[in-house]
Amino acid sequence: MRRVAIVGMGSTKFKARWVDKTYYELAYDAAKMALEDAGIGRERIDCAVYGIYNDFFQRQYQPDAFVHDYIGMGLKPMVRVNTGGATGGSALRIGFAEVASGLYDVCLVLGVEKCNDCYNYEMQITTPEVLRAILYTADMTYDNPAGRTAASGFALAVIAHMEKYGNPTEEQMAKVSVKNHLNATKNPIAQSPQIITVEDVLKSRKIVEPFKFYDNCLYTEGSSAVILAGEEVAREITDKPVWISGVGASGDYVMPGNRPSIHTFESSRVAAGKAYDMAGIRNPLKDLDLAELHDAFTGTEIMAYEDCFFCGEGEGGRLIDEGTVMPGGELPVNLSGGLIGCGHAVGATGIMQTYEIALHLRGEAGERQVRNARRGLVQSIGGTLCTWTVCLVLEREDR
Helix, strand or coil: CCCEEEEEEECCEECCCCCCHHHHHCCCCCCHHHHHCCCCCCCCCCEEEEECCCCCHHHCCCHHHHHHHHHHCCCCEEEEEEECCCCHHHHHHHHHHHHCCCCEEEEEHHHHHHHHCCCCCCCCEEEEHHHHHHCCCCCCCCCCHHHHHHHHHHHHHHHHHHHCCCCCCHCCCCCHHHHHHHHHHCCCCCCCCCCCCCCHHHHHHHCCEEEHHEEECCCEEEEEEEEEEHHHHHHHHHCCCCCEEEEEEECCCHHHCCCCCCCHHHHHHHHHHHHHHHCCCCCCHHHHEEEECCCCCCHHHHHHHHHCCCCCCCCHHHHHHHCCCCCCCCCCCCCCCHHHHCEHHHHHHHHHHHHHHHHCCCCCCCHHCCCCCCEEEEEECCCCCCEEEEEEEEEECCC
């Protein structure tokens, strides 16, 4: 298996609404930035992998074909990936396999989402229509008629964790929100840069027990892209490759009743373990310099500390209390702002997280830069109670 590196990357700003651009125009912008960053033309791309979550968001069936057309990739092989919130991470995993296998030398991996084109014309707002579109990913026989949402589903897991371990507490979850909104103030592409307090979070309106408004990410419009290359070609293209040294993936039972428990996300534990084994990581808290974890909800970020083995089961809350995951802490988490601060353009999210880690490994993250960052983790999850997880370990070129 060949070594694979990120040789180019780019991301649009993540916004609540791109009124003046279609989804394929956003994809064009991200692809153009990635090509320019790599210093190559589109003729060097051998294949493409697209991460696009929900056709209803784009109001277009098979939107990947139109992206492929618009960015000038006609006749090149391509595939689209959809694994819910893990779509971006899964697209990267497939792109990695395309190159590592030797099938292709250079692969464009691009994610895009434009959720607010999904519009309710009767109510003149987007929210109910977006939630209805997401509901189609629930089981249509049992879950859909009951009106399950992403928030109510993940709330069940957080409550199960609370009941077993006594945490995360609402105050600990609020601290995650404060951290990620603050981190976003240093990220020029972030959707929700804000300076808020724990009290602001606790007093924000209830969405579903135990989540308040500021415990939730917001849906986002945007696009992110990376270009992957095999080692020989990567060294021709760039003198600052970022290597993908570990890849792990897992798919859990989609029906939570088929799982032995829901107080942990076993797909994350399996995927993280596989990625660490491949990368030679034995002590994640010591061996990693930063991490981008999937914080669609504050409570799931705290659960991810445990599922990615930064600490033992039931100990995640203390990492936010002790400052371990804060900027300047032992293992900073979500310096991009995460999904809560930067945004959740679903198909692009895992690629945005990868873009963020790579910026640090290249020493290009500006005022949020982790000093001498050498290795980082991306955790990308999706589906009912974390059905899918993809974990990636990224490393800088040895210096």
